[in-house]
Amino acid sequence: MTENAEESIRVMIVDDIAETRENIRKLLQFEADIEVVGAARTGEEAIQMARETRPDVVLMDINMPDMDGITATEALLEDIPWAQVVMLSVQNDADYMRRAMLAGARDFIAKPPSGDELISTIRLVSVRAREQREKLSAPMQQMIVQGPGGATAPLRPEGKLLTVYSAKGGVGCTTLATNLAIGLNTDNTPTVLVDTNLQFGDVSVFLNLQVKYSIVDLAARAEELDDEVIEEVLMTHESGIRVLAAPPRPEMAEEVRAEQVRRVLEELKHRFAYVVVDTGSTMDDVALAALDLSDLLITVATPDIPSIKDARLLFDLLAVLEFPMERLFFVLNKMDRRSGITAEAVSENLKRPVEGEIPADERVVAASINRGVPLLMGDKGRPPAKHILDLIGSIKQRLVTKAEMEAVEDGRPRLFGRG
Numbered sequence: 001m002t003e004n005a006e007e008s009i010r011v012m013i014v015d016d017i018a019e020t021r022e023n024i025r026k027l028l029q030f031e032a033d034i035e036v037v038g039a040a041r042t043g044e045e046a047i048q049m050a051r052e053t054r055p056d057v058v059l060m061d062i063n064m065p066d067m068d069g070i071t072a073t074e075a076l077l078e079d080i081p082w083a084q085v086v087m088l089s090v091q092n093d094a095d096y097m098r099r100a101m102l103a104g105a106r107d108f109i110a111k112p113p114s115g116d117e118l119i120s121t122i123r124l125v126s127v128r129a130r131e132q133r134e135k136l137s138a139p140m141q142q143m144i145v146q147g148p149g150g151a152t153a154p155l156r157p158e159g160k161l162l163t164v165y166s167a168k169g170g171v172g173c174t175t176l177a178t179n180l181a182i183g184l185n186t187d188n189t190p191t192v193l194v195d196t197n198l199q200f201g202d203v204s205v206f207l208n209l210q211v212k213y214s215i216v217d218l219a220a221r222a223e224e225l226d227d228e229v230i231e232e233v234l235m236t237h238e239s240g241i242r243v244l245a246a247p248p249r250p251e252m253a254e255e256v257r258a259e260q261v262r263r264v265l266e267e268l269k270h271r272f273a274y275v276v277v278d279t280g281s282t283m284d285d286v287a288l289a290a291l292d293l294s295d296l297l298i299t300v301a302t303p304d305i306p307s308i309k310d311a312r313l314l315f316d317l318l319a320v321l322e323f324p325m326e327r328l329f330f331v332l333n334k335m336d337r338r339s340g341i342t343a344e345a346v347s348e349n350l351k352r353p354v355e356g357e358i359p360a361d362e363r364v365v366a367a368s369i370n371r372g373v374p375l376l377m378g379d380k381g382r383p384p385a386k387h388i389l390d391l392i393g394s395i396k397q398r399l400v401t402k403a404e405m406e407a408v409e410d411g412r413p414r415l416f417g418r419g
């Protein structure tokens, strides 16, 4: 019942073709830490078998005659929520992948898989399976040890992860993310800024930093991250924040997998009070990984019709993904009275509150970016900086409220409980 590092990784294979099932089994048979606990021929059988064998990792064929792999994944995860589903497919189709990700799949491997890729992927995602399983069983264990209503065990404080995202490019995500990180960083609340815009990230430019190591270097060691490696790869900005840069060249983005980014972010959450994530505009599996770990998703839009349209599409997508709406924090940037579009109008149109506004100031913002000196390192009393500081105040407030609400929901003692 307690953590057991020696426990082997329980793998289930799902494929309608016997030969494929057998080949995969053979590829895995000599791995001491991997145990194939079952092989199912259909989606239906997979769901049934998963209930009995309780796998950590499911290797799921996408195309099967009765029930496709995506539908099977969705159903299987309802029963075994910690299972990590890796899709196997001959098609490398973006739409398939997106649907698979939406259904809860963790990773994607092209068929036929190589032994190395299969094994390393299984090991990588199994870490998450184990963590989730422990998390799910923790409340139960607590009940057993303490009895219901017993005193709470001290919880290890974990940092807050804030993702800054917009479906539309150029709206000011990087401007906000860099200043947010600087504003949140104190001696007591060390903050790291992560650039997950893997192809065209420009956080290092905004902060005038020379990239020596980047997220590529941590991703490569995602399974064995320790303080030393992390310390070496993170840059230190003169403001005091730590920075994990995007790869120095776009083609290097291919070296980084979403599952690795997830591991990196998880590790950073253990080490920093705040992890601020700047993203690209595509809702790809890297963005989904960041989203999944986010305590707050700060979505940015500008007061113009295309941007508001994209914000609406994003909110719709988040609803489909069942992203908890209380984690959403909606900011309008580049507000300009002359545009005639007010925050109230946007809020009315999108049917959700606007939680922050930053005025447009082309000259000041452009100068800050071009000089590589963030707004919050200049005069903080001036308009855009001042508004960002206010925004940080609201964000902190929101995180505190959220933590209190969660504490109440979890049944942990409240600050002002009845005793």
Ligand SMILES: Nc1ncnc2c1ncn2[C@@H]1O[C@H](COP(=O)(O)OP(=O)(O)OP(=O)(O)O)[C@@H](O)[C@H]1O
Pocket (backbone or CB within 6 Å): 166, 168, 169, 170, 171, 172, 173, 174, 175, 176, 197, 279, 280, 281, 333, 334, 335, 358, 359, 360, 361, 362, 363, 365, 366, 369, 384
């Ligand atoms: N409040 C503001 N007032 C005026 N201009 C702004 C403001 N905020 C950002 N900008 C300008 O908008 C442009 C885009 O900003 P930024 O790079 O932060 O956006 P982004 O959403 O990260 O873009 P990308 O899609 O390239 O990642 C920059 O040229 C910046 O000067």
Ligand SMILES: [Mg+2]
Pocket (backbone or CB within 6 Å): 173, 174, 175, 197, 202, 278, 279
């Ligand atoms: Mg950007």
